[in-house]
Amino acid sequence: MRRIIPIFLLLIFSSVVFSQTEKLLNPADLKQQTIITEPLSLRKGFIRVGFTYAYSVLDKYYDEFGNKKYSPESTWGTTTGTTFWGQYGVTDRLMVEIGLPYATNLINYHSKIYAPGIDSMILLNSSVRGKGIGDLIVSGTFQIIPSEENQFSLKASVDITIPTAEKNPTNISGWRDYDAPAGYGAFVITPRITARMVSYPFSYIAYVAYNYNFKGSKIMSPGDPVEKQFKYGDFFLGGASFNFHLNEWIALANELNYSFTGKGEVENTPSSDLTTSWAVSYETRLIFQIKRFRLGEAVSIPLKGMNVGADPTYVLLAQYVF
């Protein structure tokens, strides 16, 4: 009797553990995998199209001492960016993608000037409008340790930002009244390494990315008569996320990331306009996988920082796999 009890308990325990295993997939299900179960790149011949829509406001910021402050002046700004993505699996381990962003940014400035001595009052209204197609992004991803049949996988990616969009301000009426460019004005290469561990229904992801900015030239501020040579400060991003299935088709991701931007240069001289900044942000994503269609919402919340915006960013994501 004493021998039977541990065997019985072992059987109960093991049956519970094994009952948690991932659902076996048939080929049709491969296009319906979630962010937890899908491989780190698309399978051979698969095509995925989609967009991400990001919205944020310019209300608060972290100053040079790391204090969160409201923008004091009567200004108001919104930043809206939509990026359309297309991805293609060249092989089961190699994926190429292309992204085309569209920006709709707006900053309004409004103030009033009283000059009682000359019995005058002036209303000042101006706006900086940044609207248009942004720079083209092409990207390649290779699975170094493939996701297929491995719980731990590793991928390397390289993004190249090609300055195809307008880089200079246009329709300039004043230093705070012009159409801001949607383009970056320089080539950028972004290598990225991503590691993932899957232990269904959980996955753990860690990544690092680095922007190498090439030199470019553009009109740095609307009053400049000619283009100036510049180089943006290099950018580092690292983060880790803990992701899990809430049910078979809804996943929740929780990410903590750190970003750092180095000091930039204008005419080969460090510029006070291109200052050093950093931020620690928390991002939560809720992803719905409805057959081949994926719909997601995310909120990125800056927790600490220096010389960066302190407002959350709302992101809407939609994708479909063919």
Next chain:
Amino acid sequence: MERKLIIAFITGFLTCFIPVIGQTSSSTTDKFSLLTMPYNQRPLNLYKGQFQANAGYEFAVRSRSFNNNGDIIVLKDKGNSSVLHYYFIELKYGLTNFIEIGAETNYMRRGIRSESVTYLSSNAIGSTDAISVNNLKEYRGMSDILIFTSFRLPFEYKLFDFGIRGGIFLPSAQSEPAKPTHTVTDVTAPNSFTLNYHFNNKNGFGTAVYYISAASKLTLSKFTVEADFTLREPIKEGTNIRWEETLIDKLFSYYNKPYQYLLDRTLMVDLSVHYQAAGWFNIYLNSSYLKTYGGWTEYWGNKYRNPEMHLFTLEPGFEIQISPSLTIYQNAGIPLTGKNADAPFYLFTTLSYNIFPFVRD
């Protein structure tokens, strides 16, 4: 004869007993069924022994408002739009199938900027002095805790339900504003600088507030109509403080003065139409009417009536049952008409966690 009597007895017993069994078996009482009950089949209150924790976040963009004529004012064109971050938590417990108790509170943060103004004047040496003034009113902190009890009709929900709720907002949160944190910046000359007024307000009512509400729900197949009525009424007048400041040699000093006030009476009416598209998915359109009136605020010893405010908002939303314990709600708010009211567009997301902590099956 005896045999016929036995057969008649058995037949009669079965005739009576089977319908009784049939009635009772229709009511589901297992935890899983109750936790996964779709919106169109569940009553207004929680079930007996059910515990519910709701946590929500609202992100609102205050880019428009309605003036006292009901005209739209586009605040973003005036540079003084703002955002509101609202975090909400609610705990509820079903004492019986017809009585529920609960408590809720929230944390809110917003900063409202006024129009920046620059004053120019010529000085004795012939140059121009310029004093710019920025004004920011920040509202930040916990709000008061609401405790409440809800009652509903004492029978199983089929098509129609009606319930009432009564409660009180306990003055648990800070209501007196903290000392302002005004600064002087951009000093370019003795009389040329920028004044940044920064007022630090809190979110407490400062006095206890009654809360009563009534709700009804009618289901016809997959469609449900729900109507809610809520009234908030302050128990008594409150006393608060206003901060004043003096500026000497670019340094601020502060003092405060007390004043009396009576909170507005707040009336809310909601009417929503729900469609249960699947057992786990409910989509709805809510219309919400908000009105405040009857309050006053003391200025310089005189009582001034608060402007009457009303706002009508449309709220499309959905509810998704993620798992037996977890449900997500999300709705957007689109203000349509109003008077003396901010008209923010908002997104409100709530996660609801449900369990039967003291029930085994």
